[in-house]
Amino acid sequence: MKTATKNPYNASMLAVAIPASTILILLVIVSIGAEWIAPYDPLKQSLREALQSPSSVHWLGTDNLGRDVLSRLIFGGRIALISSLEATLIAVVLGVPLGLFIGYRGGWWDWAVMRLVEAVVSIPGIMVAIVIIAILGPGLHRAMIALGILYSTAFLRLARSVVLAEREEVYVKAARVIGASSNRILLRHILPNIAPPLIIQVTLTIGAVLLAEAGLSFVGLGVQPPGASWGTMLNTAATYMALNAFLAVPPGLAIVITVLSVNLLGDVLRDSVGRGIAVSVKPTTPTAKFAESTTTTSQPNADDILHIQGLQVVVNSKDGSEFPVITDLSFSIKKGETLGLVGESGCGKTITGLSILGLIGTGGRVTHGTINLNNTELTAFSTQQMEQIRGDEVAMVFQDPTTSLNPAFTVGDQIAEVLRVKQGMTKKQAWARAVELIDRVGITRPAERAKAYPHELSGGMAQRIAIARALSCNPKLLIADEPTTALDVTIQQEILDLFRDLQDEFGMAILFVTHDLAVAADICDRVCVMYAGELVEMANIDELFATPRHPYTAGLLSAMPHASDRKPPLPTIKGTVPVPKLWPTGCRFSERCDYSQKACEQLITLTGTTSQVRCIRANEINLGASI
Amino acid sequence: MLRLIGQRLIALIPLLFIVSVLTFSFTALLPGDPVDLIIGDEGTAEQYEMVRERLGMNVPIVSRYFQWLGRAAQGDLGTSFFNSVPVMDAVMQRLPVTISLTAVSALIAVIVGMAAGIAAALNPRSWIDRLATFGATLGQAIPNFWFGILLVAFFAVSLRWFPATGFTPLSTSPWEWLRSVTLPALALGLSSSAAIARQVRSAMVGVLQQDYIRAARAQGLSRRRVVFKHVLKNALIPVVAVLSFQITILLGGALIVEQVFAINGLGSLAISAVRQQDIPMIQGIVLVSVFIVVAIQLTTDMIYGFLNPKARPS
Numbered sequence: 024m025k026t027a028t029k030n031p032y033n034a035s036m037l038a039v040a041i042p043a044s045t046i047l048i049l050l051v052i053v054s055i056g057a058e059w060i061a062p063y064d065p066l067k068q069s070l071r072e073a074l075q076s077p078s079s080v081h082w083l084g085t086d087n088l089g090r091d092v093l094s095r096l097i098f099g100g101r102i103a104l105i106s107s108l109e110a111t112l113i114a115v116v117l118g119v120p121l122g123l124f125i126g127y128r129g130g131w132w133d134w135a136v137m138r139l140v141e142a143v144v145s146i147p148g149i150m151v152a153i154v155i156i157a158i159l160g161p162g163l164h165r166a167m168i169a170l171g172i173l174y175s176t177a178f179l180r181l182a183r184s185v186v187l188a189e190r191e192e193v194y195v196k197a198a199r200v201i202g203a204s205s206n207r208i209l210l211r212h213i214l215p216n217i218a219p220p221l222i223i224q225v226t227l228t229i230g231a232v233l234l235a236e237a238g239l240s241f242v243g244l245g246v247q248p249p250g251a252s253w254g255t256m257l258n259t260a261a262t263y264m265a266l267n268a269f270l271a272v273p274p275g276l277a278i279v280i281t282v283l284s285v286n287l288l289g290d291v292l293r294d295s296v297g298r299g300i301a302v303s304v305k306p307t308t309p310t311a312k313f314a315e316s317t318t319t320t321s322q323p324n325a326d327d328i329l330h331i332q333g334l335q336v337v338v339n340s341k342d343g344s345e346f347p348v349i350t351d352l353s354f355s356i357k358k359g360e361t362l363g364l365v366g367e368s369g370c371g372k373t374i375t376g377l378s379i380l381g382l383i384g385t386g387g388r389v390t391h392g393t394i395n396l397n398n399t400e401l402t403a404f405s406t407q408q409m410e411q412i413r414g415d416e417v418a419m420v421f422q423d424p425t426t427s428l429n430p431a432f433t434v435g436d437q438i439a440e441v442l443r444v445k446q447g448m449t450k451k452q453a454w455a456r457a458v459e460l461i462d463r464v465g466i467t468r469p470a471e472r473a474k475a476y477p478h479e480l481s482g483g484m485a486q487r488i489a490i491a492r493a494l495s496c497n498p499k500l501l502i503a504d505e506p507t508t509a510l511d512v513t514i515q516q517e518i519l520d521l522f523r524d525l526q527d528e529f530g531m532a533i534l535f536v537t538h539d540l541a542v543a544a545d546i547c548d549r550v551c552v553m554y555a556g557e558l559v560e561m562a563n564i565d566e567l568f569a570t571p572r573h574p575y576t577a578g579l580l581s582a583m584p585h586a587s588d589r590k591p592p593l594p595t596i597k598g599t600v601p602v603p604k605l606w607p608t609g610c611r612f613s614e615r616c617d618y619s620q621k622a623c624e625q626l627i628t629l630t631g632t633t634s635q636v637r638c639i640r641a642n643e644i645n646l647g648a649s650i
Numbered sequence: 651m652l653r654l655i656g657q658r659l660i661a662l663i664p665l666l667f668i669v670s671v672l673t674f675s676f677t678a679l680l681p682g683d684p685v686d687l688i689i690g691d692e693g694t695a696e697q698y699e700m701v702r703e704r705l706g707m708n709v710p711i712v713s714r715y716f717q718w719l720g721r722a723a724q725g726d727l728g729t730s731f732f733n734s735v736p737v738m739d740a741v742m743q744r745l746p747v748t749i750s751l752t753a754v755s756a757l758i759a760v761i762v763g764m765a766a767g768i769a770a771a772l773n774p775r776s777w778i779d780r781l782a783t784f785g786a787t788l789g790q791a792i793p794n795f796w797f798g799i800l801l802v803a804f805f806a807v808s809l810r811w812f813p814a815t816g817f818t819p820l821s822t823s824p825w826e827w828l829r830s831v832t833l834p835a836l837a838l839g840l841s842s843s844a845a846i847a848r849q850v851r852s853a854m855v856g857v858l859q860q861d862y863i864r865a866a867r868a869q870g871l872s873r874r875r876v877v878f879k880h881v882l883k884n885a886l887i888p889v890v891a892v893l894s895f896q897i898t899i900l901l902g903g904a905l906i907v908e909q910v911f912a913i914n915g916l917g918s919l920a921i922s923a924v925r926q927q928d929i930p931m932i933q934g935i936v937l938v939s940v941f942i943v944v945a946i947q948l949t950t951d952m953i954y955g956f957l958n959p960k961a962r963p964s
Contacts (some may be wrong), residue, residue, distance in 0.1 A: 138668055139672075141668075142665055142668040142669045143672075145665060145669065145898070145940060145944065145947070146669070146936060146939060146940055146943065147898050147901045147903075147905075147939060147943070148898075148899065149902035149903065149906060150901075150902055150905065150920070150935070150936060153905070153920055153921070153932075154676065154924075154932060154936060156924055157676070157923070157927065157932050158676065161925070230791070234791075234793050237795075237796075238793060238795060238903075241793075241795050241906065241909065242905075242909050243925075244921065257793075257795065257796055257799065260799060261795075261799050261802075261909075261910055264799065264802060264807060265807055268803045268807065271796065271799045271803065274796075275799070275800070278792075278793050279788070279791050279792050279793075279796075282790075282793075283787065283788065283791035286787065286790060286791055287787065290787070380867075380868050382864060382868060407872075410870050410871070410872050411870070412870070413868055413869060413870030414868075414869045414870030414871075415870060418868065418869060418870075419865070419868040421861055421864070421865055421868075426861040426862060427861045427862050427865040428862055428865070429862040429866065429883075429884070430862070430958075430959065430960065431880075431883040431884050431959065432880075432883070440871070441870070444870070444872075444875070445869075445870055476960075478959070478960055489865070492869060493869070496870075
C-alpha cells in the first residue's frame with residue numbers, strides 16, 4: 024500500500040501562492056523606495072563606463088551610455104508596476120460599468136455595444152493599441168490608456184455575463200417587486216457576484232499589460248528614451264547584443280518573474296474560487312480490515328461461460344491509500360443464461376462488470392480472486408490480451424446510450440470500425456454488416472440511420488445502436504449495465520424484449536446489472552443480490568421472489584412499486600448503503616437490518632450451493648413473500 | 651458544409667461594416683489637421699486648399715466614408731501621406747513577410763502545443779505532466795521579443811546557425827527562407843504553444859473520462875486507436891475554437907517580433923506610420939489585417955464544423 028500523501032491541491036496551491044506573492048510584495052517595496060534602494064541615478068550617463076559587465080561597482084553592469092543597469096532595472100520596475108495598475112484600472116473603470124449597463128438594459132444598447140466589442144476583438148490586440156497610440160501619440164501614459172481601452176473589452180464582457188446570469192435570479196426579481204430601484208438592485212445584488220471573477224480577470228490583465236507595455240516600449244511606442252523601463256532596456260540590449268549579450272538578461276528575467284508571479288497567483292485564485300476557497304480536507308485513516316476469501320475454491324463447470332471466484336477489487340482514495348470496493352465475490356454464468364446482478368447504487372455492481380473487462384481504470388485493481396471466461400483466466404492477462412478478448416468474447420452495453428456513443432462519429436461508423444478492427448472486414452463489408460445489425464436491432468430505414476450522429480437519435484434508438492455494436496462480434500457474454508434505466512418506461516420494455524430476442528438468436532449469456540427487481544424478474548433466470556461490495560444472496564428468480572432469505576433481499580422486494588398494491592406509503596429500507604471506507608466488519612447490512620443481533624458483528628460467510636445466502640439468521644427468520 | 655460557410659459569411663457583414671467605420675473614423679479622431687501635416691508649417695493658403703481638395707476633404711464625412719469604402723472594395727486604399735506610395739502596394743509588399751512568420755509560428759504552436767498537451771493528458775500527475783504544465787505556465791510569461799533576443803544571442807551570434815537579422819522570401823530560396831524564419835517563428839510561437847498545450851491537456855483529460863471512451867475500449871479497440879481517433883477528434887473541438895484567437899494574437903505579436911530580427915514586415919510599416927501619423931497607411935494596415943483575421947476565422951469555423959457534427963446546420 025502506498026504511503027499517504029498530503030492533499031495535493033492545498034499544499035501545491037500554497038507552495039505557489041507564497042513565493043508568488045512574496046515576489047510581488049518585494050516588487051512593490053522596491054518600486055516605492057526606488058530612490059533610496061537604487062545605487063545610482065538611472066539616467067546618469069558615463070560614456071567611459073559604457074557596456075561594462077557585472078562588477079562590484081555595477082552589480083549588473085552598465086548599458087551603452089554607461090548607465091547602471093541595476094538602477095535602471097529598479098526604476099523600470101516602478102514603471103512596470105504603475106503602468107500595469109494604470110491600464111488595468113482604466114480597463115475596469117471603462118469596462119465594468121458599461122458591461123453592467125448593457126447587461127441590465129439589454130436590447131438595442133446591448134446589441135450595438137457587443138457588435139462594437141466583437142469588431143475590436145477581431146483586430147489583433149497590439150494593432151488596436153498601435154492605432155489608439157496613433158491617435159493619442161506615443162508615450163507611456165497614452166500607451167496605457169490604449170491598453171486600458173483594449174482590455175476593457177474583457178471586463179465589459181465579464182460584467183455583462185454576470186448581470187445576464189444574475190438578473191434572472193429569483194432574488195433580483197424579488198427585490199424589484201418590493202420596490203427597490205434598479206440602481207440598488209445592481210449594486211446590492213450583482214456587484215458581490217462579480218467580485219470573484221473580477222479579481223481573477225484583474226490578475227490576468229495585469230500580467231497581459233506587463234507584457235504588452237514591455238512590447239510597446241520595446242518598439243518605441245511606450246516609454247520614451249531616456250526613461251528606464253524593462254521594455255526600453257531590452258531595446259538597448261537588442262541593439263548592443265553583439266557587444267554585451269548580458270544586457271538582455273536582467274530586464275527579461277524581471278519581466279518573466281513578475282508576469283509568472285502574477286499569472287500563478289491568478290491561477291491559484293481561479294482554482295480556489297472554483298473549489299469554493301480551499302479548505303483543508305481531513306486525511307481519512309485507511310481501512311484495511313476486510314474478509315479474506317471464506318468460500319471454498321471451486322472449479323468452473325463445463326457449461327459455465329463465466330466463473331468468478333473470490334474476487335476482491337480495491338480503489339485508490341485521494342490520500343493515496345487503497346480500500347476495497349468488492350470483497351469475496353463468487354458467481355458463475357452458464358452458456359445462454361441471463362444472470363441478474365441486483366442491488367442499490369454503490370454496491371459494486373458496475374465495478375464487477377468493469378472488472379471482467381479489465382476496465383476498472385487507473386484508480387483501481389483486482390487484488391484477489393479469479394475471473395474465468397470460457398475457460399480462460401483473465402486476471403493475469405496483459406492489456407493486449409484483454410483487447411483481444413473484449414468485443415470478441417465479452418462486450419458491454421452501458422447505462423446512458425447518449426453518452427456511450429461517440430458524438431463525433433456516425434453510429435454506422437462506430438459499429439463498422441469494430442468490425443474492421445476486430446473481424447478484419449473491409450470498409451465496404453463492415454458498413455454493409457453494420458447496416459444489417461442496425462436493421463436487426465429493430466431500427467427502421469437502417470441504411471439512412473447508419474449515417475446519423477448520436478445526437479440525432481432518440482435515447483431508445485441510441486441504445487439499440489449500442490446493443491448492435493456490442494453484439495457485432497458475436498460475444499459469448501454480454502454485460503448489460505442498467506441498459507434500460509436511462510430510458511422512458513415505454514421504451515424499457517421494448518429494449519428488454521430486444522435482449523430476449525437477440526439472446527435466442529445469438530445464444531450469448533447476459534450479465535444483467537440492474538437496481539430494479541421488476542426488470543430482473545422480467546429477463547433474468549437467476550439473480551445475485553449484492554450489498555456493499557459482497558454477494559448476500561443468490562437464487563433462481565422465482566425462488567428469490569417467493570422465499571427471499573436475506574433481509575436485504577426482502578427489503579428490496581417490499582420496496583418494489585407494484586401495480587396491484589395501491590396501499591401507500593411504499594415501504595423503504597431505512598438508511599443508505601455505507602460507503603466502502605465505513606463498512607462494518609461483520610454483516611455490512613446489520614446497521615439497516617431489523618433482525619440484527621450481537622452475533623451479526625462477526626464475520627459472516629456465504630452458505631449454500633445452488634442457492635446461497637450470507638446471513639446467520641437465514642434459517643430462523645421467516646421473511647416470506649412480501650408481494 | 652456550404653450552408654455553414656454561407657451562414658458565417660452573412661454573419662461577417664455587420665462585423666466588417668463596423669470595422670470599416672471604426673477604421674475610417676481614425677481620420678476624424680486624429681489630433682491636428684492632416685493637411686497641415688502634409689504641407690508642413692510653411693505651406694501657403696493655396697497649397698492648403700489644393701491638398702484639401704486632393705484629399706477630398708471638402709465633401710461631408712458620410713459621403714467621404716462611402717467613397718473611401720467603394721475604393722477600398724476595389725483594392726484602392728489611397729496613397730501614403732508621407733511618400734505618396736499607394737497604400738495597397740506598400741501593404742502587399744510587406745504582407746507576405748508577416749504572413750510567413752505568422753503561419754510558421756502557428757504551425758510550431760500547434761505541433762508543440764498538441765504534443766505537450768497530449769503527453770501531459772495521457773500521463774496525468776506524472777513528471778511529463780508537471781513538466782508540460784510548468785513549461786506552459788512559463789511559456790505564457792516570457793515576452794516573445796525577449797525570447798527572440800535570447801535565440802539570436804545563442805543560435806545566431808554565438809553558434810551562427812541562423813542569420814541574426816533579415817528575411818529571405820520563400821520564392822528566392824526555400825532553404826534561406828527556412829533559415830531566416832525559424833528563429834522569429836520560434837520566438838513568436840512560444841506563448842501560443844503554451845496556451846494550446848493547456849487547452850489540449852484540459853480538453854483531453856475531460857474527454858478521456860467520457861463514457862464513450864470506456865465503451866470504445868470495452869469493444870476491444872486498442873488504447874492507441876481510442877486515444878488518437880476517438881479522444882483526439884473530440885478534444886480538438888475546443889482547441890480549434892481557440893486556434894483562430896491564437897492566430898490573431900500571433901499576427902499582432904509578429905509586429906513586435908519583426909523588430910527584433912529587423913524584418914521588414916507589417917510591423918515596421920505600422921510603427922513608422924504611427925510615428926508619421928500616416929492615416930491612410932494605418933487604415934490600410936488595419937483593414938488588411940482584419941481581412942486576414944476574418945479569413946482565419948472562417949477557416950477554423952470550417953474545421954470546427956468538420957470535427958463537431960453538432961455545429962453543422964441541419
